[in-house]
Amino acid sequence: MWLILCLTLFFSSGSAVGAEQVELFDSDKQQVVATFANSDVFQKEAEQLLATVSGRVQELNPSLDHVMIVKIPLAPPKRLKLASASLDTDIAEMFVIMPKKGGRRPWLILHTKEYETVVVEFTGAVDQLRANVQLR
Secondary structure, eight states, X not given: OHHHHHHHHHHOOSSOGGGOOEEEEETTTTEEEEEEOOXXXXXXXXXXXXXXXXXXXXXXXXXXXXXXXXXEXXXXXXXXXXXXXXXXXXXXXXXXXXXXXXXXOOEEEEEETTSOEEEEEEOSOOHHHHHHTTOO
């Protein structure tokens, strides 16, 4: 869990959410490999993924090895309500974790407006997001 916290702090900056860009991070290279304007396309994609959140990640420490991570600042923050996971909060920032290979489905690291970190599973597809950040 500490690795998740460190990674999310690495991505975070002090600027206003609306001014932040969408970033693509490669865990193998340990760097941001591309940035994109935080357009309505990314905002709608983030909203669609949030709508498919199915619960909290049950793994103690999900792997961040060999993944691509898309950071999407949400402007304005989006509400996430999921009674089964005791979630009712505003999400300010979303990190979509997409394993490069293997059987693990993508998952999300979310930052709330209250500076809390929530790690969740979702059922939505990431095909459109992958296309938007030019991943094949």
